[in-house]
Amino acid sequence: MRIVRITVDRCELPLDPPFVASWDPVPRTVAPATVVRVETDDGAIGVGGGDTLHGVESYLPLLIGADPRRIEAQVRVLETIDLLAGRPWPLEVALWDLMGQVYGQPVWHLFGGVSDRLAAYASLGARRDAEAMVETVCAVHDDGFAACKLRLDAHRLDNTIATAQAVRAAVGPGLALMVDLNQAWRMAGDTTSSIDVAVARRIADALAELDVTWLEEPLAAGDHTGLAALRAAGSVRIAGGELTRTFDELLDAVVTDRYDVHQPDVVLSGMWRGRTIAELALRRGRWYTPHTWTDGIGLLANLHVCAGVGGGPYLEYPYDPDGWTPNRRDFLLRAPVEVTDGLLVVGEQPGLGIAIDEDAVTRTRIERIVASGRGVERRS
Numbered sequence: 001m002r003i004v005r006i007t008v009d010r011c012e013l014p015l016d017p018p019f020v021a022s023w024d025p026v027p028r029t030v031a032p033a034t035v036v037r038v039e040t041d042d043g044a045i046g047v048g049g050g051d052t053l054h055g056v057e058s059y060l061p062l063l064i065g066a067d068p069r070r071i072e073a074q075v076r077v078l079e080t081i082d083l084l085a086g087r088p089w090p091l092e093v094a095l096w097d098l099m100g101q102v103y104g105q106p107v108w109h110l111f112g113g114v115s116d117r118l119a120a121y122a123s124l125g126a127r128r129d130a131e132a133m134v135e136t137v138c139a140v141h142d143d144g145f146a147a148c149k150l151r152l153d154a155h156r157l158d159n160t161i162a163t164a165q166a167v168r169a170a171v172g173p174g175l176a177l178m179v180d181l182n183q184a185w186r187m188a189g190d191t192t193s194s195i196d197v198a199v200a201r202r203i204a205d206a207l208a209e210l211d212v213t214w215l216e217e218p219l220a221a222g223d224h225t226g227l228a229a230l231r232a233a234g235s236v237r238i239a240g241g242e243l244t245r246t247f248d249e250l251l252d253a254v255v256t257d258r259y260d261v262h263q264p265d266v267v268l269s270g271m272w273r274g275r276t277i278a279e280l281a282l283r284r285g286r287w288y289t290p291h292t293w294t295d296g297i298g299l300l301a302n303l304h305v306c307a308g309v310g311g312g313p314y315l316e317y318p319y320d321p322d323g324w325t326p327n328r329r330d331f332l333l334r335a336p337v338e339v340t341d342g343l344l345v346v347g348e349q350p351g352l353g354i355a356i357d358e359d360a361v362t363r364t365r366i367e368r369i370v371a372s373g374r375g376v377e378r379r380s
């Protein structure tokens with residue numbers, strides 16, 4: 001079995017009204033999404049996505065002629081692309097989707113088959129004042145979610161703590177709450193500094209009083225000693241690692257025991273490597289629950305790996321009723337990935353269960369790239 005063609009469709013959904021994400025320096029007016037299809041000489045097609053594949057185009061011929069079933073060999077090739085280009089991991093998503101079809105198995109079976117479902121946590125994206133946050137979290141609770149993650153402003157200490165207190169007082173003890181401060185990385189153009197350890201500790205202690213399940217990215221990702229100090233204080237679980245890029249960095253976070261909750265996103269750092277990190281973290285009694293805030297394909301890829309390896313206890317379901325709806329998030333899928341009774345269920349379809357809405361691809365496509373034995377063609 002050989003790979004004969006790779007097709008990349010880059011699409012953009014206009015967002016009107018825009019979505020105001022807490023981590024974006026300006027409101028988001030388009031949602032980008034990419035579909036990559038890997039085709040073999042016997043006509044099988046694997047589908048992937050979850051990141052843009054920018055910069056990866058000229059390296060696509062490295063996979064032409066390769067046997068997709070030899071996954072470790074292909075992952076090693078993808079790691080070499082990652083050195084100088086954008087993140088290549090949506091290609092690995094397509095390879096696993098393909099293998100699931102070749103072997104007639106859902107991918108979560110191939111990743112261990114530990115569980116076929118995970119409790120979803122509603123991952124809000126916008127910051128709000130206390131009153132609006134209470135209203136939104138109560139609505140999410142009424143929708144059947146067992147857990148919800150809030151975005152709070154690390155630089156407004158009193159407001160952050162007061163908002164978390166108001167939410168806990170309103171929802172009671174029955175809803176698990178997480179808090180993301182988004183201090184580990186910055187979007188392009190945002191040069192704001194992270195808060196320091198002293199402020200992070202005050203927030204952590206206040207959140208512990210509210211029985212918050214984890215505090216995510218309270219400090220810059222590179223502040224290893226600060227994260228260690230915060231963890232040593234031990235008041236609340238520390239989560240992080242979502243945008244970590246390489247296997248070595250992910251491994252370092254496990255070896256140095258930097259987080260209670262490891263969150264590497266499989267479409268940003270790999271599925272097969274992500275499984276290894278998950279296994280190591282779980283073996284040490286830490287949590288593995290990947291970031292999924294990309295699109296529906298990225299959500300499905302992370303769901304299959306997390307369910308297969310037995311991660312959890314919750315998985316991120318990007319959902320904000322004020323701007324990041326399932327229809328926007330999953331605009332390239334025939335139907336959005338749904339939560340039923342608070343659960344994400346993986347299902348038994350071979351592969352990743354990705355059903356692409358071809359009309360949506362055609363309608364929103366801004367570029368198509370095709371790699372084959374004849375080279376790489378770009379079509380706008």
Ligand SMILES: [Mg+2]
Pocket residue numbers: 180182216217242291
């Ligand atoms: Mg996060």
